[in-house]
Amino acid sequence: MTSRTRYFVVTSLLVLAVGLGTGLVAYFVGFPTNALTRAGGPDELRFIPRNATLVAYANVTDVMTSQLREHLRQVLPSEPNGRREFEEQTGINIETDIDRVLACIAPSLDGSSAIPGVGLILARGRFNDVKIESLMRDHGATVEDYKGVRLIVAPRESRTDSPAGSPRSGLHEDFSIAFIEPGLLAIGSGPLVRHAVDLRAGGDNVTANEELMGLVESLESGNVWAVGRFDVLAGQARLPGDLASRLPAITWFSATGLVNGGISGVLRAEARDEAAAENLRDVIRGFVALAKMQAGSKPEILAMVQSLQLGGTGKTVALSFDVPEAVFELLGQAAANRAFPGK
Amino acid sequence: MTTGSANAKPGFLTSAIRVFDLSLGQMLWSRRSVFLAILVGGPVLLAAAIRFALAVQPGALPRVNGAVVNGAAMFGMMIWLLYIRFIVPVLGVFYGTSLIADEIDDKTITYLFVRPIPRAAILVGKYLSYLMCTVLLVLPSVVIVYFLVVPIAGGGIGGEFLSLLADLGMLAAGLAAYGAVFALVGARVKRPLVVGLVFAFGWEPAVLIFPGYLKRATVAYYLQALVPHAMPQDSAVSVLMQIFQEVPSVAVSLASLAGITIATLWLAGRAVEAREYVLEQ
Numbered sequence: 001m002t003s004r005t006r007y008f009v010v011t012s013l014l015v016l017a018v019g020l021g022t023g024l025v026a027y028f029v030g031f032p033t034n035a036l037t038r039a040g041g042p043d044e045l046r047f048i049p050r051n052a053t054l055v056a057y058a059n060v061t062d063v064m065t066s067q068l069r070e071h072l073r074q075v076l077p078s079e080p081n082g083r084r085e086f087e088e089q090t091g092i093n094i095e096t097d098i099d100r101v102l103a104c105i106a107p108s109l110d111g112s113s114a115i116p117g118v119g120l121i122l123a124r125g126r127f128n129d130v131k132i133e134s135l136m137r138d139h140g141a142t143v144e145d146y147k148g149v150r151l152i153v154a155p156r157e158s159r160t161d162s163p164a165g166s167p168r169s170g171l172h173e174d175f176s177i178a179f180i181e182p183g184l185l186a187i188g189s190g191p192l193v194r195h196a197v198d199l200r201a202g203g204d205n206v207t208a209n210e211e212l213m214g215l216v217e218s219l220e221s222g223n224v225w226a227v228g229r230f231d232v233l234a235g236q237a238r239l240p241g242d243l244a245s246r247l248p249a250i251t252w253f254s255a256t257g258l259v260n261g262g263i264s265g266v267l268r269a270e271a272r273d274e275a276a277a278e279n280l281r282d283v284i285r286g287f288v289a290l291a292k293m294q295a296g297s298k299p300e301i302l303a304m305v306q307s308l309q310l311g312g313t314g315k316t317v318a319l320s321f322d323v324p325e326a327v328f329e330l331l332g333q334a335a336a337n338r339a340f341p342g343k
Numbered sequence: 344m345t346t347g348s349a350n351a352k353p354g355f356l357t358s359a360i361r362v363f364d365l366s367l368g369q370m371l372w373s374r375r376s377v378f379l380a381i382l383v384g385g386p387v388l389l390a391a392a393i394r395f396a397l398a399v400q401p402g403a404l405p406r407v408n409g410a411v412v413n414g415a416a417m418f419g420m421m422i423w424l425l426y427i428r429f430i431v432p433v434l435g436v437f438y439g440t441s442l443i444a445d446e447i448d449d450k451t452i453t454y455l456f457v458r459p460i461p462r463a464a465i466l467v468g469k470y471l472s473y474l475m476c477t478v479l480l481v482l483p484s485v486v487i488v489y490f491l492v493v494p495i496a497g498g499g500i501g502g503e504f505l506s507l508l509a510d511l512g513m514l515a516a517g518l519a520a521y522g523a524v525f526a527l528v529g530a531r532v533k534r535p536l537v538v539g540l541v542f543a544f545g546w547e548p549a550v551l552i553f554p555g556y557l558k559r560a561t562v563a564y565y566l567q568a569l570v571p572h573a574m575p576q577d578s579a580v581s582v583l584m585q586i587f588q589e590v591p592s593v594a595v596s597l598a599s600l601a602g603i604t605i606a607t608l609w610l611a612g613r614a615v616e617a618r619e620y621v622l623e624q
Binding site for chain 2: 001002004005008009012013015016019020022023024025026027028029218266311312313314316318
C-alpha cells in the first residue's frame, strides 16, 4: 500500500470515527444543537408557563395580507360575526391592530386540572389602552393593579349549564386582560394572565421545556404553527372510552403552515415507540394512496392530494401538504355552482 | 537452488490479501476515481449549499411540493434519492463489472493468471479492494451530510444517531451485495456494463412496482427494507411502490443480502476459475 493510499484510508477512517464518536456522545448525553444557532420561537414565549400542553402561533399580518385571505374575502364577502363581537367588546380590530399572536393551553397552576386547561393569548400589535379599558368597563369589567400592571378583569360567570357533579359544574372562570409590555396584550384566564405578569421578572417559562422548544424551533419557517402534548390533551378531553382506546399512541404533535397564495405545511406526530409510529405511517399511507386513487375525477381535490407526502423516521411521523391557490379558486367555483346551479 | 518455502504456493487468503493490497491503490488513484469523487462529493456539496443558503437567508427552509421539511426528513430524502437509488447501484455497476473486465480490456489479466495463486483469489482480492474503496468514500460522505443537514430547523444530532448507524450499515451491505452481483456479471458476460445498467436501472425499478414474487430477485427489495426512513413519494413510480410495498423483516433482509453476496461472489470465483479469457489482438 503506497503512502498516499494509506493517508486516504486513515483520513476516511478518521472522519468516520469523529462523526460516529460525536453522534454517540450526542445520543447519550445530548448535544445542544441550538448552541450553533439562536434559540427559536417568538419572544413572547417567555410569558408562557413551562407546563403548557399546547402552544400555537400565528403571524396575523402575514395571514391577513396574504393572497389567500384576499381570495377568501372575495369568495366569502361577509365579515365573520365573532370578529365583530370581539371588536365591540374589547375595541381590538384583529385585522389592523394585531401583528402576531401566541396562544397556549396549560393545566391550572394549582394542579386542580379538571378541564382541558386554561388558556392565554399574547397579542403583539398596536392597542389603544384607554379605549380598550373604557369598553371593558362598559361591559362590567373592573380594573386592578397587579405588580405594577393594569389588569382588566371581566365579571365572573358561573357555569350553570354544566351538569351537576361534572368537573365543570360550579366552576368560576375569570377572564382578564393585561398590558404586559408596550404593544403586548395578554388575554385569557385570570391565573394565567397573572402568571404571565409574574414571568416578566423571569422564572420557569416554556423556553425551559427542551422537548417543546425543540419542536418549536423546527416550526419557525411557517407563519402559523402549533405544538402540543396529544396524550395529555386527549386525556383531559374526557373522550368516550371506546374512542379513547382507538386513538393512536402519540405523545407530541405539531403542525406548521405557510399561508401565502395557498397553504403549505407539515403535520408531525411523535409516537410512543417505533412500532406505534410504523402503524400510524401504515394507516396514513393507506389513506393517502386511497385518496390519490379516488381524487382522479375531481381536479380541485387532485392537486391537493398529490401534494401529500408521508415522511419521518423512528418515532416521528410527518405528513406534508401543499394546497395551491388554484385549489381555493376551484373550490370557490364549485361552491358558487352549487349555490347557483343555473349560472 | 531454491528453498522449499520459496516455492510454496500461497494460500487463498494470502493471495487475496496481496491482490487487495495491489488493487486498492490502482482503484483509488485511477481515472474512475474522479467519477467516484464527483458521485460521493455531490451530496456533500448539496448539503453545504443548503446550509450556506440557510445561513444567508434563515427563513428559506427547503420545501417539497411547497411544504417545509426539517433536517432529519431532508437527510432521509437524500439517503433514499441520492444514495440508495443512485450512488450505491452506480458504484456497484461501474466498479463491480470492471473488476475482471478492466484487466481483460487492458490485456493485463495474463500477468495475474500466470502467478501461482488461485484465480478466484484475484477476484476476491479485487472485490475486497472495491468494497474498501467505496465504503471508505461513501460512509464518510454520509456522515458529513448528516452533520450538515440534520441540525437544520432544530433537528437533534443525538436523536437521529441510531438511524445514521442503520443507514451506514445498510449502505455497506448494499455496496457489498451490488458489488458481488456485478462482479459475477463482469466475470461471466461479454458486455457487463450494459447488462449491469439494465439490471440496476431497468429490471430492479420495474419489478419493484409490481406485486408478486419477482421483486425477490433484486437486491433493492432487501436493501430498501433496511432503510430507517420513510420512502419519499417523489414520483408516480414511488406511489406505486408504496401501494405494492411488501417489506421483508430486517433479519430476512440481512440474511438475504449476505446470501446474495456470498453466492454471487462464489459463482464469480468459479466463473473466473473455469473461463478461458480470449484477449483480442
